[in-house]
Amino acid sequence: MKNNSLTDLYKLFEEFIQKSIINSDSFLTDDKGIFTLKNIKECVKRYIDNPQEGKEKFEEKIKKQFNDPENPASNEVKIVFAHINWLWAFAVDDITINGKKKAVEICLDKPEDIKRINDNKFPIGFGSSGTFHKQNKYMEINFILKLLEYLKKNNFKNSSDVKSKIIEICLFQKYNLKSSGNDFSNFFEKIKKSCAMYNILLCLSDPEHYERIASDNHKNRIVESFDFLIPNSDNINTDEKIFEIRKLINIPNFDFYGNELISQIWNPVITDSEFNELQGLSIKKNIILYGPPGTGKTYTANSLAKSFIIQKIIKNNKTKLNNNDLVSFDKIVNDRIINLQLHSNYNYEDFIAGIRLINGETVAKEGFFLEKCNKISADNNKAPYVLILDEINRVDLARLFGEAFSGIENRNKNIDLTIGGFKISIPENLYIIGTMNEIDFSLERVDFALRRRFLWFQYGFNSNMLREIINKKIQEFKKLEDKIDIDQIEKFIVNAENINERIANLKELGKQYEIGHTFFSELIDITKEFFGRPGYKNKIDIYKSNGPCEVLWNISIEPIIQAFMGNLDETTKNDKIKEMRELFFYAEK
16 A cells, blocks of 8 residues: 655655666766666676675675676676665665665775765665565565566656556566566576565555565465455465455555554564464464563563464454454453563462462462463353463473473363362463573573473564664654654664674674663663753764763663673673674764
8 A cells, every 4th residue: 555654765766767767867876878778788697697606795796796807897887786786775674774875885896986876865665675685685686687677678668667567577476477478487587486576666666556565474474364354365366365455454544564453463573484473373372482681572472462362353253354343452352361470489389289378277279370271261252362471491391380281282181280189271272472581591401392392483683673663762752753863873773783793603602692672772762861951952963972872882781791791701801892882883973
């Protein structure tokens, strides 16, 4: 659905089509007549026909292909290839503005050419492309090159024809949807059937019909979540299913990302893997989210539980979807989510059953879990209940469950307990989500019996989630919106990513010691405190001496790193912390 806030994005794409594809002029610079079929074919020859093998980074390979001292590409060809990289990066928001500029500059070896790139061609973007877009970059660029070669070869005269042909090609690539007389098979035969660019270009070419969703996994999640609305849809493709779903959801002009009530149903998790937490919970009934503190495990567990329960209710009851119906789910859902914070003193007697001294007499007493199981079994409404066990690393989970441990797998089976003659049966509609801080309890130490009863999902630092949290906090404190420099925020996110990459690569630490995105998001809470102070009235420089970034470093980030490196000698520790500080404040001026 066309999003009015993305008007500038659509305009840029339209301008690119008019200037470069139709008129053959550069869209990124003032060069005229360089975006020709001949120059695009030269890019194809260097990039596709003569690929660089080996383990070098993508950027290094590009430099060899276009800046080989013995056979360098012309400046025109390099600028044309800069357009290819621009098209790959410009429409998504999980590549920073600086990242988009760097992508464009990859093969431009002359500073004067880099300076000629127009800075106003780099918008924030319409949404996350998912990790696949970056991991599949070589093939994504392949497709863009072949697409542009095809478009230039056919010499289109107007924008609507160009967009129609782009849609036709993308659908052919995604679903092998043929139209009469097309010659796509041979032209795109070496291009994989899976590319994020298909989704990106579909949305840019026809935003009224195709969603601002670049990730195939996200599109599949939407269909899985709302397929009850379109029961007879086996013969239509995923994009058409989403179009039909949109028509049947009775919420005017909603957005699958922007409408909180809708997004909490289909998108409660931050991972982008094909097999996600919702599927894991549905199949196995028991999952564990593990990783460093501050990576959103507890928040996601609750979002996941809420989404899972709502999905089951609306599918089972064929509930209509409008704002009033969705709002009414809140109380129903909250009553079916059970939260338990575990700690080192919590034991079997608290959880399953124990002997209590009451009025001078010893009495067998049901524990928390046994009581909940009995209550759920007596409930005639078989919609799901979800038990969230927070920080399972604080207890021995097998001992906590005792005899009931086998019941996690064997639902509705009566298990005799050794205390009070009680029996326990874990209901079919009780699902369990555990969270575990990997720093406190390494996954390698988890015994096999526990591991096989749960599906495990790893959580780490997530730059997209950090950006989302920061943007949400800024929007909530509207006074910051025109006071804070978005480029500085992007630098901050990149620097946070760089710190965690360094931590993950340190032999003394590793990925399990990443600093969670929620700790970095505290920057905005700190920045609020500077609002209106002398020196911060017009614009807030987050990197200013003794400013927000320095406060965050001093009160949060450095102490965390200090704690992580507690076993190192002082000299080594200080050297590592100095290195991290330089990464944190990199490019602050």
